Amino acid sequence: xxxxxxxxxxxxxxxxxxxxxxxxxxxxxxxxxxxxxxxxxxxxxxxxxxxxxxxxxxxxxxxxxxxxxxxxxxxxxxxxxxxxxxxxxxxxxxxxxxxxxxxxxxxxxxxxxxxxxxxxxxxxxxxxxxxxxxxxxxxxxxxxxxxxxxxxxxxxxxxxxxxxxxxxxxxxxxxxxxxxxxxxxxxxxxxxxxxxxxxxxxxxxxxxxxxxxxxxxxxxxxxxxxxxxxxxxxxxxxxxxxxxxxxxxxxxxxxxxxxxxxxxxxxxxxxxxxxxxxxxxxxxxxxxxxxxxxxxxxxxxxxxxxxxxxxxxxxxxxxxxxxxxxxxxxxxxxxxxxxxxxxxxxxxxxxxxxxxxxxxxxxxxxxxxxxxxxxxxxxxxxxxxxxxxxxxxxxxxxxxxxxxxxxxxxxxxxxxxxxxxxxxxxxxxxxxxxxxxxxxxxxxxxxxxxxxxxxxxxxxxxxxxxxxxxxxxxxxxxxxxxxxxxxxxxxxxxxxxxxxxxxxxxxxxxxxxxxxxxxxxxxxxxxxxxxxxxxxxxxxxxxxxxxxxxxxxxxxxxxxxxxxxxxxxxx
Numbered sequence: 161x162x163x164x165x166x167x168x169x170x171x172x173x174x175x176x177x178x179x180x181x182x183x184x185x186x187x188x189x190x191x192x193x194x195x196x197x198x199x200x201x202x203x204x205x206x207x208x209x210x211x212x213x214x215x216x217x218x219x220x221x222x223x224x225x226x227x228x229x230x231x232x233x234x235x236x237x238x239x240x241x242x243x244x245x246x247x248x249x250x251x252x253x254x255x256x257x258x259x260x261x262x263x264x265x266x267x268x269x270x271x272x273x274x275x276x277x278x279x280x281x282x283x284x285x286x287x288x289x290x291x292x293x294x295x296x297x298x299x300x301x302x303x304x305x306x307x308x309x310x311x312x313x314x315x316x317x318x319x320x321x322x323x324x325x326x327x328x329x330x331x332x333x334x335x336x337x338x339x340x341x342x343x344x345x346x347x348x349x350x351x352x353x354x355x356x357x358x359x360x361x362x363x364x365x366x367x368x369x370x371x372x373x374x375x376x377x378x379x380x381x382x383x384x385x386x387x388x389x390x391x392x393x394x395x396x397x398x399x400x401x402x403x404x405x406x407x408x409x410x411x412x413x414x415x416x417x418x419x420x421x422x423x424x425x426x427x428x429x430x431x432x433x434x435x436x437x438x439x440x441x442x443x444x445x446x447x448x449x450x451x452x453x454x455x456x457x458x459x460x461x462x463x464x465x466x467x468x469x470x471x472x473x474x475x476x477x478x479x480x481x482x483x484x485x486x487x488x489x490x491x492x493x494x495x496x497x498x499x500x501x502x503x504x505x506x507x508x509x510x511x512x513x514x515x516x517x518x519x520x521x522x523x524x525x526x527x528x529x530x531x532x533x534x535x536x537x538x539x540x541x542x543x544x545x546x547x548x549x550x551x552x553x554x555x556x557x558x559x560x561x562x563x564x565x566x567x568x569x570x571x572x573x574x575x576x577x578x579x580x581x582x583x584x585x586x587x588x589x590x591x592x593x594x595x596x597x598x599x600x601x602x603x604x605x606x607x608x609x610x611x612x613x614x615x616x617x618x619x620x621x622x623x624x625x626x627x628x629x630x631x632x633x634x635x636x637x638x639x640x641x642x643x644x645x646x647x648x649x650x651x652x653x654x655x656x657x658x659x660x661x662x663x664x665x666x667x668x669x670x671x672x673x674x675x676x677x678x679x680x681x682x683x684x685x686x687x688x689x690x691x692x693x694x695x696x697x698x699x700x701x702x703x704x705x706x707x708x709x710x711x712x713x714x715x716x717x718x719x720x721x722x723x724x725x726x727x728x729x730x731x
Contacts, residue, residue: 173342178306178332179208181343182270185313186214188345191241193217193232193598195225199245200285201272204337206243217598217627220619222249224591226256227617230265231595234578235553237390239266239320240595246272247285250331251292255585258296260327262582263411264388266320267327268313269297275335276304289331298326306339315349323356324475325388356474360491365499367487368446368470372402373505375444375468377513380406381427384581385449385473386415391494392574395448396420398497402507405517407435409450410566411581418550418570422514424521428456429717430563433524433729434517436717439464440724444508447471449493452482453582462722472496524729526567528711533683537561537636537707540687541568544606544634547692552604553578553596557589557613560642563713565608576603587616593631594623604632604695611637612661618670624700625674632695633676633702635667638709646712651719671702678702 176184182205186194193215198206209216219225222244229240244253250271260267274283290302299319301312309332316328372378386395392415399406399422406416407427416423425432427439439445445467450456452471457463463483471479472489479488489496528538541564544552550570555578556562562579571577578596580588593607614635624631644659671678681690681703694703714728 173344175340176343177204177208177337178309178339178341179204179337181306181309181341182313182332182337183208183212183214184343185310185345186241189313189317194241194243195219195228195232195595196243197222197225197245197249199249199272201246201274201334202243202249202270204334205270205272205332217594217623219591219594220622221617222252223255223587224617224620224623226253226267226269227259227585227588227591228595228598228620229267230256230260230588231555231578231592232599233265233267233595234592235575235596235599237388237575239268239317241268241270243270244272245285246274246289247287249285250289251287254292254296255583257293257327257329259580259583259585259588261296261298263580264325264384265327266325268316268320269327269329271329271331273302273331273333276333277335279333289329293329296327297329298324300329300331302331303333303336305341306336307341309341310343310345311349314345315351318349318351319354323354357476357490358474358492358495360472360489360496360499362499364487364489365496365503368489369500369503369505371444371468371470371487372446372508375508376510377442378402378404378444378446378508378510379438379442380404381409381439381445381447381450382406382412382415383409383448383450384411384415385493386412387574389449389492389494390574391497392416394494394497394501398501401501403510403514404446405438405514407431407438409456410579412450413566414571414574414577417572419572421518424517425526426566428723429458430567430713430715431723432521432526432567433715433726434521436723436726437520438517440722442467444468445470447473448497449473451478454482457482458717458723459721462724527714527731529731530684533685534708535681535684535687535705537564537638537711538568539684540634540636540691540705540707541565541608543688543691544608544695545569547695548604548606552576552606553600555579555589555593555596555605555607557609558584558586559610559613560638560646560711560713561608561610561636586613589613590617590633591620593633594620594629597629597631605630606695607631607633609633609635610642611635611639611664611667612641615665621671621674621676625676628675628699630699632700633671635702635704636707637664637667637704638707638711639664640709643713649712667702667704676700676702678704680704680706682706
């Protein structure tokens with residue numbers, strides 16, 4: 161009698177070259193678009209990508225590629241993938257890596273490296289991108305053998321898109337891409353040292369709810385963590401159940417509908433009067449996924465000085481870092497809100513507080529004074545919002561136009577606001593709009609950029625022109641580095657040192673050279689009609705708007721002052 165037990169034949173892992181493994185991994189991770197720029201050290205990878213079925217977008221600079229990957233990740237919630245060669249290709253990713261790190265954007269960056277045999281010899285186009293990128297990535301790897309590729313990539317995608325999201329870099333020496341090794345991709349990543357806390361401790365949630373029941377002046381501060389956790393519906397339900405007013409951070413916009421009665425606007429340096437009053441006078445502050453950065457808090461001594469501070473964040477390092485926290489809650493914001501909704505407590509008696517804040521909101525809205533023939537930039541943004549019915553994907557560069565967009569475009573839904581927050585990267589807007597389009601191809605994408613920041617990455621017009629992407633570019637042209645000029649006016653005796661752009665290229669000719677239709681608006685009288693025609697036209701377009709050059713962003717919390725010490729709250 162035989163003891164042999166029939167079994168299915170064991171399939172041996174297939175043998176693949178390292179470069180082919182990378183392509184197979186990207187397929188299995190359901191990557192649908194890659195942004196990149198080829199070079200010598202990544203030629204084996206690009207050879208494997210040839211006709212592989214995954215769309216590759218050739219940007220005209222590696223910084224454009226990684227900002228495009230950020231834009232894609234921001235509107236989809238999935239990791240953006242970028243490829244660059246060794247040396248200058250890799251170093252050109254550095255700004256984007258730092259930007260993604262500060263704003264918690266999931267990125268998988270793949271860089272080529274010189275062959276293993278010459279690493280450390282100052283070979284042609286060799287840089288230690290691992291050393292360079294360590295402070296500005298969530299994690300990084302240098303692969304030494306092709307057999308490591310499946311494991312490393314599985315870990316990289318998991319790390320980038322879990323916990324506090326962020327960029328992960330994988331450095332692949334050129335000869336490794338040509339090595340042959342067995343390929344398996346079934347095992348889940350084994351990372352005993354990386355176990356983010358997703359579900360908060362129930363006792364901390366009970367403390368939050370007990371404190372809320374006693375509060376007289378509660379307020380919710382909603383950051384980008386709400387968006388990363390896809391918790392907008394839970395936030396809405398929680399705020400409505402207890403009638404708690406909501407303040408957003410710059411990056412959190414869209415997480416709570418801007419047209420809701422309980423929405424007070426953005427808080428911080430250029431926040432609304434009602435939002436900053438709430439943050440200053442609250443007695444119970446619930447921070448959901450924001451990191452209490454300096455542009456939000458102003459002088460720390462004056463930030464919520466009489467409040468019990470609740471901080472819900474998936475990154476424990478952020479809790480207590482800037483603001484002392486009374487009730488720390490480590491975990492995913494969505495999970496925390498679900499648990500908070502499941503705990504029944506008496507509604508706080510805060511009707512008077514809400515009425516007071518809503519009165520301030522009504523009395524002191526964001527404002528501008530329309531006078532003369534020149535276009536006011538605030539009205540330009542408001543008109544874009546009116547014409548698009550607040551439904552566009554809005555991507556900005558950095559500066560005054562960014563703040564006006566945050567103030568005057570009412571975001572009613574998540575994942576339609578793409579901007580650079582923590583790093584404040586000029587040049588972000590145009591390539592990020594390209595990535596946002598690929599993430600949401602059926603939505604209208606409007607890139608609102610300044611005349612200065614636009615010129616930092618304008619070579620990416622080639623991508624829009626070549627592919628005829630229906631991205632609408634609006635240049636807010638005030639002939640200056642607007643925010644720099646504003647600070648020089650207010651704090652440096654109007655000494656405009658290198659901030660006035662006295663010479664500009666012809667933006668219309670530039671756009672047309674790239675195959676993009678272009679037009680210019682110079683007076684307020686033609687704004688509405690021309691803007692409607694511009695946004696309604698099919699395909700790409702560039703609109704240059706000449707705006708009031710001395711307009712400033714108000715309200716403003718000056719450096720070194722508290723959020724209750726705003727200037728420019730009303731005309």
